[in-house]
Amino acid sequence: MHRFFIKEPIADTVTLRGEDVKHISRVLRLRDGDAITLCDGRGSECVAEIESITKDAICCRCTAPIPCAGEPRTKVTIYQGLPKTGKMETIVQKCVELGVDRVVPMLTDRCVVQPKESFQSRIERWQRVSEEAAKQSQRGTIPIIEPLVALKRVDLSQYDLALVAYENEQTVSLKEALKAFSGTKIALLIGPEGGFEQAEIEHLVGEGAQSVSLGTRILRTETAGMAMLAQVLYEVET
Ligand code: SAH
Numbered sequence: 008m009h010r011f012f013i014k015e016p017i018a019d020t021v022t023l024r025g026e027d028v029k030h031i032s033r034v035l036r037l038r039d040g041d042a043i044t045l046c047d048g049r050g051s052e053c054v055a056e057i058e059s060i061t062k063d064a065i066c067c068r069c070t071a072p073i074p075c076a077g078e079p080r081t082k083v084t085i086y087q088g089l090p091k092t093g094k095m096e097t098i099v100q101k102c103v104e105l106g107v108d109r110v111v112p113m114l115t116d117r118c119v120v121q122p123k124e125s126f127q128s129r130i131e132r133w134q135r136v137s138e139e140a141a142k143q144s145q146r147g148t149i150p151i152i153e154p155l156v157a158l159k160r161v162d163l164s165q166y167d168l169a170l171v172a173y174e175n176e177q178t179v180s181l182k183e184a185l186k187a188f189s190g191t192k193i194a195l196l197i198g199p200e201g202g203f204e205q206a207e208i209e210h211l212v213g214e215g216a217q218s219v220s221l222g223t224r225i226l227r228t229e230t231a232g233m234a235m236l237a238q239v240l241y242e243v244e245t
Contacts, residue, residue: 008054009035010044010142012149017053017072021045023065032060045069050078050147075147081243082108082192085232086161088199089118094229099133101233103140103150106240110137111153113161117201122155130154158207161214163194169216170239171196172231173208176220181235184219185242193239197232 011027023031031037039057045067046052052075055067087098089112099110110133114122133152141149163169167190170181196211208218221235 008042008044009037010046010145012048012138012142013045014048017045017047017051017069019069020058021055021067021069023067024063028060028063028065031057031065043067046075046147047072048149050075052147077145078147079106079240079244080191081240083236083239084109084111084166084192084194085236086111086113086156086194086196087232088113088115088197088203088228089120089122089155090199090228091119095129095133096136098229098232099136099152100140102236103137103146104144105233105236107150107236108148109151109153112155113158113196114155115158115199115207116204118199119201126155159210161196161211163211163214163216166192166194168192169194169196169211169214170219170235171203171208171211171216172198172221172235173218174198174202174225175205176218179217179219181219181221181238182242184217185239188243193243195232195235195239197228197235200228
């Protein structure tokens, strides 16, 4: 069933406006009596029967809201060392499909790209990628892409567990770090193409993060986040 995000809470009747009207009536060619899924973007969804279609509005009658099946219980935030242009789209798309809760672009010592004033427009583009991926993968929320943050300003106190993927970590594996985990909020930190400085790892560990290895092979920065996310959710979701 086709799926649409609405801004208001689910009620007995909901009216869709804007882009969705064109999409439903002209592209999908749905008609009165057809059913769609509406999701409030806060974890609830309903089945909605189309009652009327005009040029500007589509009125729907909705069933009672139920929790979206596509939402993991564990809320994972990925802090992604800012990669070279173009890679962040892939990272956002794949991580949204896999169940990320938030993505925070992070500026580290070895980031090659230096953000310009126009950076806000990139965040907006990544937010649109997140929304598309959320629709396609039947998520119940649209993961937020946060503004760029410097590594030194990352606040890890809000998480039950913070894990930094460090390419030089020889001792602690991701599996070990997750063994005793109970809680709902996890932060994962990924370095850019050039990796992390030792001093950055020391700083993050001082802030409460644990350094972990993702195995004996070195992954590209765009692979590391999605691989780590998939493994974390596999391990902690029941
Ligand atoms: N240029 C570095 C690798 C950077 S990989 C080097 O050659 O050593 C980019 C990021 O992906 C790393 O900073 C880390 O966060 C993550 N990563 C990749 N492979 C990893 C591994 N095997 N263990 C832990 N983290 C890894």
